[in-house]
Amino acid sequence: MTQATHPAEALFKGDKPFPVLSACEHFAGSEKLILKAMDLQKELGAIFDITCDCEDGAAAGNERPHAELVARLINSERNAFNKAGVRIHDPTHPSWKQDVDVVVGQAAARLAYVTIPKSTSTSQVEEVIAHVQRTARAAGSDRAIPIHVLIETHGALEAAFRLAALPHVEVLDFGQMDFVSGHHGAIPAAAMRSPAQFDHALLVRAKSQMVAAALSHGVVPAHNVCLNLKDDQVVHADAFRARTQFGFLRMWSIHPAQIRPIVDAMKPSFDEVQDAGEILCAAQDAQWGPIQYKGELHDRATYRYFWSVLERAQATGIELPPKPAARFFAA
Structure with a gap:
């Protein structure tokens, strides 16, 4: 696994993709x-x-x-x-x-x-x-x-x-x-x-x-x-x-x-979207191993949740923070 592995691939490989639909x-x-x-x-x-x-x-x-x-x-x-x-x-x-x-x-x-x-x-x-x-x-x-x-x-x-x-x-x-x-x-x-x-x-x-x-x-x-x-x-x-x-x-x-x-x-809350972006970018930098964020431990279990937050944010028209937007949703 490389640093650039996308969350959808790193966290859900082999799983049925969950539909990302309009709210x-x-x-x-x-x-x-x-x-x-x-x-x-x-x-x-x-x-x-x-x-x-x-x-x-x-x-x-x-x-x-x-x-x-x-x-x-x-x-x-x-x-x-x-x-x-x-x-x-x-x-x-x-x-x-x-x-x-x-x-x-x-x-x-x-x-x-x-x-x-x-x-x-x-x-x-x-x-x-x-x-x-x-x-x-x-x-x-x-x-x-x-x-x-x-x-x-x-x-x-x-x-x-x-x-x-x-x-x-x-x-x-x-x-x-x-x-x-x-x-x-x-x-x-x-x-x-x-x-x-x-x-x-x-x-x-x-x-x-x-x-x-x-x-x-x-x-x-x-x-x-x-x-x-x-x-x-x-x-x-x-x-x-x-x-x-x-x-x-x-x-x-x-x-x-x-x-x-x-x-x-x-829509997810603004604060949750901000946290999700920070956590997932840090996780990708750590090649999807465990990280600490604001004094809490996060791993693949929480990464899955926060990836769903970013997907819902995009589907509901929330402007994503620049870094996760560029990493995960660039065309």
Whole structure:
């Protein structure tokens, strides 16, 4: 091992790479809203992904034209960062294969991911994943399409660990509204928003179980939406609690005004980024052996943590200190 060995190589050689994704996933269903989101990406930078919604975005009977619209927009110049994915219809809906055939078939080269909603079993998701990858190969794509799986049914929660272990899965999303509705009134409507969404025992269990399943298999856990569309403080508080109390690394947005508060809440602190940069540069100088920093011992175990801090900082748009930026993130 040489002094210049990169952290990703020195610390994770042979491991499954953990996905480094934007901290916010913004949902948009109509042409107007998708284009508005793409323009906002150009303004703010690639700090959020866009999920083009074929499930709730398409009116009944208009499924194919809507899927064709999504494919065109993903292939368009407005998709400047290739950070737009699609949510297809659920595996029991007659249009899910058509969604895949159209969007993946026409936009596989630029499609960021496919989100699968309302699954109730591992076998359902396996079938969809297989069709997505076959369609991508038939379209001439040489890349596997990343898969996001919504955990919003009893069956999906029970299967969360198995779902996270499936090939090509990079995100588990918690679908709180459908999950609450599926409890037939046992969870009150108040638990669709804070503070009950973080306090009700059944939701604490569900969120904790899903996050544990995701992280144990190198998959990113994503938190549900905040129903308050425009109050920055409420949105920020929900995202911050999801991140710090439950370990979510990503959160949905359903209004452009929610994007910045979510990203800000998911960012590591300035002091932690500074420490991470200093520790990792010193570790690289020591050829990744143990070091002392501010009177504390650090080795590969803590190096892994601090490398994740720098990766999250970059993904959320934090300006990194010059030395670690040059060493670890230079183009």
